[in-house]
Amino acid sequence: MTDIKKEEEKSLNFLEEIVEEDLAAGKYKSILTRFPPEPNGYLHIGHSKSIVLNFGLAQKYGGKTNLRFDDTNPVTEDTEYVEGIKEDIRWLGFEWANEFYASDYFEQLYTFAEDLIRKGLAYVDDSSAEEIARMKGTPTEPGTDSPYRSRNMEENLQLFRDMRAGKYRDGEKVLRARVDMSAPNMQLRDPIMYRIKHAHHHRTGDSWCIYPMYDFAHGQSDSIEHITHSVCTLEFVPHRPLYDWFIEKLAIFPSHQYEFARLNMTYTVMSKRKLLQLVNEGYVTGWDDPRMPTISGLRRRGYTPESIRMFADKIGVAKRENLIDVSLLEFCVREHLNKIAARRMVVFDPLKIVLTNYGREEEMLPVEDNPEDPATTHRQVPFSRELYIEREDFMENPPKKFFRLSPGQKVRLKSAYIIQCEEVVKDETGKITELKCSYLPESKSGGTESNIKVQATIHWVSIVHAITAEVRLYDRLFRVEDPASEDGDFKEYINPDSLNVAVAYAEPALRKVKFNEHYQFLRKGYFYLDKDSSEDRLIFNRTSTLRDNWVKEQKKQ
């Protein structure tokens, strides 16, 4: 009931409004969107905004979404990326109606081009790239006509066929649309439709040596598939008149382009070019390095598809430039993981404690797996006389608001007993090596007299039963909010401490950990088994820390 109400109250974004209007006006019976990545890199969190938008629009209004690879530039593209992209989309939880490639349409696009030549709307230009650039003019000065602009139709047709037949070298000729060399919109100054590239294409092999440009492939592909709403990012706004021009002159299905502002996020970079640099120059270990904003990186780090979809939903869709705080992404993943992650106790920086009055060898204590789950299961955790606690959970001279262990003070060991610190043992350098504590037998968790109040509860692990695990603790990849907008090379702003590796002591239940299981290490954060793990070596990535008011409190002082 409340959910329905919420749904009703939730306002539409401008694209949903357009779709609703089109549907209401009977313009379309159902809608068809597409997600059109170029297979020249891996998908990142910015793409997930587009994916959730395109697939979400179709889902919401009973339509469908095609996956179309925009593979018109053979030199940068590869099937490795095709496979990676498909995996990422599926992982995010979306299924496409059709898998298409712009290269599926090369023959059709070629026919379209000949059609435009016959109509006198395209011509072969022999000018060099430099000459074409010069004749293009500037934003404030009109361009000038190429001497080849007035070539007759038959000659253009023959030349274009010769281009396809491989008679010319790369760069010798191009096919251009004859639009308007003095248009205020630069995109309309006779844009290039085809260029010669004697290059191997990952799907069409060597069967073509001319390849269509984006502008002569994208809109036409949309039209061939009868895409109703072609949603892309803002930088293509100036291309829209050209998109419409080609469709009009070709008299083909009128797909329409709509633009939204791409996602920018603090403390990271979001362009494939920059991400590729980080990979190639060894700043990260790969596209799926857990510090990367890529889908594969986030997945490896322990993010869930649900959390990313929630994020995409929360950031909204509009046309103004934005810089989303990464803390919103972190909020989303905590929100989800808090509900599903099993709790475990792991000590990162151990301080030994000895319970001087604990007479038994050991005992097993039941500990709940997830307090958020009313039907939570319990596991048996071994407790014994010698334990590790977190070194930071003890202070010899604590400040006022420190609630944890200190000389003479009590804390509860989670799901076990309350202990009191009796003696601090140090080595010759003054470093604390051990704490001698007493425990309160009647304070046993769950017991009738266990309701004794103490200020804090801390996690622990039994030394003889502990297993070790490597934990990889990540921080933001960059030191500044918006590295791309800083002066100089963005790589100067990389955070040198974005990765910290430590060996931690874990309760034995963690020995049975499996891939795809999300854990909360009590009070330490959310963790996820890394693919680098092996039978005898557990490696965990910290997905995210927990919110920490104590850190804030300390900063105030």
Add this chain to the structure above:
RNA sequence: UGCCCUAUAGUAUAAUGGUAGUACGACAGAUUUUGGUUCUGUUUGUCGAGGUUCGAAUCCUCGUGGGGCAACCA
């Protein structure tokens, strides 16, 4: 010195000529065997100047700020 997009709390986003709301953040409190979670409360906003109107965040004009466009990239 052109064309295009854009401007609402710290960050995003809604209000579609009629009470400026929501989320995250921040701050304060309650609860808590995680300084987590949960709950409650507080704080902060319509870029500027004119105009239209009974009434403007919304429409118009002129500024100003931000972004994009001059790849044989997408």
